[in-house]
Amino acid sequence: xxxxxxxxxxxxxxxxxxxxxxxxxxxxxxxxxxxxxxxxxxxxxxxxxxxxxxxxxxxxxxxxxxxxxxxxxxxxxxxxxxxxxxxxxxxxxxxxxxxxxxxxxxxxxxxxxxxxxxxxxxxxxxxxxxxxxxxxxxxxxxxxxxxxxxxxxxxxxxxxxxxxxxxxxxxxxxxxxxxxxxxxxxxxxxxxxxxxxxxxxxxxxxxxxxxxxxxxxxxxxxxxxxxxxxxxxxxxxxxxxxxxxxxxxxxxxxxxxxxxxxxxxxxxxxxxxxxxxxxxxxxxxxxxxxxxxxxxxxxxxxxxxxxxxxxxxxxxxxxxxxxxxxxxxxxxxxxxxxxxxxxxxxxxxxxxxxxxxxxxxxxxxxxxxxxxxxxxxx
Amino acid sequence: xxxxxxxxxxxxxxxxxxxxxxxxxxxxxxxxxxxxxxxxxxxxxxxxxxxxxxxxxxxxxxxxxxxxxxxxxxxxxxxxxxxxxxxxxxxxxxxxxxxxxxxxxxxxxxxxxxxxxxxxxxxxxxxxxxxxxxxxxxxxxxxxxxxxxxxxxxxxxxxxxxxxxxxxxxxxxxxxxxxxxxxxxxxxxxxxxxxxxxxxxxxxxxxxxxxxxxxxxxxxxxxxxxxxxxxxxxxxxxxxxxxxxxxxxxxxxxxxxxxxxxxxxxxxxxxxxxxxxxxxxxxxxxxxxxxxxxxxxxxxxxxxxxxxxxxxxxxxxxxxxxxxxxxxxxxxxxxxx
Numbered sequence: 001x002x003x004x005x006x007x008x009x010x011x012x013x014x015x016x017x018x019x020x021x022x023x024x025x026x027x028x029x030x031x032x033x034x035x036x037x038x039x040x041x042x043x044x045x046x047x048x049x050x051x052x053x054x055x056x057x058x059x060x061x062x063x064x065x066x067x068x069x070x071x072x073x074x075x076x077x078x079x080x081x082x083x084x085x086x087x088x089x090x091x092x093x094x095x096x097x098x099x100x101x102x103x104x105x106x107x108x109x110x111x112x113x114x115x116x117x118x119x120x121x122x123x124x125x126x127x128x129x130x131x132x133x134x135x136x137x138x139x140x141x142x143x144x145x146x147x148x149x150x151x152x153x154x155x156x157x158x159x160x161x162x163x164x165x166x167x168x169x170x171x172x173x174x175x176x177x178x179x180x181x182x183x184x185x186x187x188x189x190x191x192x193x194x195x196x197x198x199x200x201x202x203x204x205x206x207x208x209x210x211x212x213x214x215x216x217x218x219x220x221x222x223x224x225x226x227x228x229x230x231x232x233x234x235x236x237x238x239x240x241x242x243x244x245x246x247x248x249x250x251x252x253x254x255x256x257x258x259x260x261x262x263x264x265x266x267x268x269x270x271x272x273x274x275x276x277x278x279x280x281x282x283x284x285x286x287x288x289x290x291x292x293x294x295x296x297x298x299x300x301x302x303x304x305x306x307x308x309x310x311x312x313x314x315x316x317x318x319x320x321x322x323x324x325x326x327x328x329x330x331x332x333x334x335x336x337x338x339x340x341x342x343x344x345x346x347x348x349x350x351x352x353x354x355x356x357x358x359x360x361x362x363x364x365x366x367x368x369x370x371x372x373x374x375x376x377x378x
Numbered sequence: 379x380x381x382x383x384x385x386x387x388x389x390x391x392x393x394x395x396x397x398x399x400x401x402x403x404x405x406x407x408x409x410x411x412x413x414x415x416x417x418x419x420x421x422x423x424x425x426x427x428x429x430x431x432x433x434x435x436x437x438x439x440x441x442x443x444x445x446x447x448x449x450x451x452x453x454x455x456x457x458x459x460x461x462x463x464x465x466x467x468x469x470x471x472x473x474x475x476x477x478x479x480x481x482x483x484x485x486x487x488x489x490x491x492x493x494x495x496x497x498x499x500x501x502x503x504x505x506x507x508x509x510x511x512x513x514x515x516x517x518x519x520x521x522x523x524x525x526x527x528x529x530x531x532x533x534x535x536x537x538x539x540x541x542x543x544x545x546x547x548x549x550x551x552x553x554x555x556x557x558x559x560x561x562x563x564x565x566x567x568x569x570x571x572x573x574x575x576x577x578x579x580x581x582x583x584x585x586x587x588x589x590x591x592x593x594x595x596x597x598x599x600x601x602x603x604x605x606x607x608x609x610x611x612x613x614x615x616x617x618x619x620x621x622x623x624x625x626x627x628x629x630x631x632x633x634x635x636x637x638x639x640x641x642x643x644x645x646x647x648x649x650x651x652x653x654x655x656x657x658x659x660x661x662x663x664x665x666x667x668x669x670x671x672x673x674x675x676x677x678x679x680x681x682x683x684x685x686x687x688x689x690x691x692x693x694x695x696x697x698x699x700x701x702x703x704x705x706x707x708x709x710x711x712x713x714x715x
Contacts, residue, residue, distance in 0.1 A: 133494070138499055138500050145492075152483060152488060155457050155459070155484070156488070158456070159456065159457030159462075160464045185452060189456065193448060193450070352532055354556045357583070358630060358634070359633070
């Protein structure tokens with residue numbers, strides 16, 4: 001009989017005074033076993049029809065936005081475009097549940113969420129167009145620049161949310177991360193800081209199944225990504241990312257949870273990237289047409305339209321009106337991207353520091369002389 | 379370890395302080411003057427920092443403004459980015475040079491670039507304090523000179539004080555800067571003592587001639603300044619009158635002061651603890667050569683740490699530039715021609 005085989009019983013010795021932190025019951029933090037759904041469930045009857053119609057119009061707009069941005073990329077108007085086609089419910093809901101003074105922290109696939117915050121497409125897509133690294137005024141739109149290094153924006157969201165609370169503002173920050181991003185150290189550090197500080201922040205993980213080509217099974221052995229919350233003492237929620245009503249409900253609750261001082265929330269939205277990683281990627285190398293077809297059936301736009309039609313909440317005229325608004329957006333995008341962006345080479349030196357260093361002044365003079373010589377040669 | 383707490387230095391009043399106390403006083407004065415300034419890092423609160431630079435700040439300003447963070451440098455600096463976006467002015471302590479590396483991605487990809495990528499709309503006034511350099515008998519990972527990594531990164535200011543007065547004045551300037559500043563504190567000078575008279579906050583980026591001389595010019599900064607001053611004293615006995623320039627700021631670099639000081643003697647040696655290959659000395663020697671070529675009687679030489687991982691404490695004296703190695707370099711400045 002080894003020591004390990006001994007029957008375990010209560011120890012007679014008492015723990016010294018606790019310097020090791022409180023022990024908490026993990027049960028209230030655990031996500032549901034299955035992704036939360038509303039559409040096609042009995043609970044859907046209680047949903048506000050106007051909210052559903054609004055979500056529908058926004059999804060139609062979002063789908064058209066993704067299509068137009070992809071077309072612009074094929075025409076050479078964008079350097080690269082990581083489409084969020086299939087993830088529009090996540091994108092739209094993330095923006096819709098925030099107040100104007102809340103902050104959004106997007107990554108590169110989240111320009112639709114940025115547009116849904118009220119940023120013009122031409123500004124939201126500036127990074128991907130390639131004429132500048134960033135387009136919109138982050139403070140005016142309470143929307144941070146697109147973060148390309150994965151999950152590095154998550155600690156920013158924590159810090160901003162904490163700072164807002166220190167200043168007495170009931171502002172919430174929402175950080176968008178992908179399934180691949182949850183493997184990054186910054187994701188871990190952000191969740192840990194958020195838990196310790198009790199910061200009013202919501203992390204939305206759009207689990208679209210792939211980090212470029214690597215499937216989730218090679219990314220994480222966690223029961224679900226939402227379970228990761230428990231290790232940080234924060235609440236985890238699991239939701240169907242292709243159910244716009246469920247996304248809106250869960251995120252609304254998460255934001256209110258954070259705003260009311262009950263701590264951060266990690267939401268995992270199970271969704272699917274219907275297109276390749278970007279226009280430069282070939283998704284047929286790592287996933288089958290059958291898999292994609294199956295997810296087309298769960299297309300968030302189709303799911304919502306089926307629901308609206310089945311419940312007589314929208315008619316052909318409503319569908320046509322949504323499509324018309326989407327065409328207007330596409331036309332605006334074509335018009336804005338048709339003209340060449342204005343480029344000023346000397347602007348390269350203007351915002352490295354508040355005041356250029358003497359060295360940068362010298363280098364700016366060098367470039368100015370090159371430009372003058374180019375102009376003379378013309 | 380003695381406490382770093384010192385009475386707040388009233389502008390114009392002369393007090394005798396260690397560099398650690400001067401840094402502590404600078405933090406306290408900045409926090410008193412500006413409610414958006416907050417200090418954050420590992421052990422900075424209750425303990426007052428492992429070097430006691432933040433001693434007493436939590437007691438005076440509360441745990442929210444002197445924040446003990448989890449042990450995660452990317453999280454510390456990443457959170458500071460978000461705080462700065464919301465209008466705060468964080469002063470981050472990264473506990474030791476070699477423990478700052480986990481924050482590298484935040485520093486290079488966000489802190490250094492945010493002003494630039496947002497065309498000036500999102501400046502990040504963050505001060506990142508890092509105790510650096512050797513000479514205190516620290517075991518592995520406690521003695522790195524990492525300044526070249528930071529100086530190689532556009533968007534960061536890189537400062538390092540070498541005197542008690544600069545410990546106060548340059549840290550105040552760093553905190554007042556609207557740009558991110560990597561503030562490298564020579565940990566072996568923490569206990570150096572001097573009388574200081576705090577004045578108005580000076581602009582950053584100027585070098586100072588610490589010792590006038592006519593024979594050759596030593597260009598140095600941070601922990602190597604006292605070594606160079608000592609070398610200059612010894613050299614006097616050997617008939618050399620050495621000038622010593624304290625660079626203070628690696629970015630921006632004060633070409634004007636350095637160029638004038640080298641032209642005045644026609645000979646120059648760059649001295650630093652950091653490894654030589656690709657180190658700051660390489661950049662400085664190149665800049666001096668480009669600007670002073672026709673004034674030079676000899677190639678610009680470098681006296682630096684060897685190109686090795688930082689040695690164990692019992693061997694570090696062989697690695698660090700000392701008086702003899704500096705004087706050997708001075709002797710090689712082609713005096714015969």
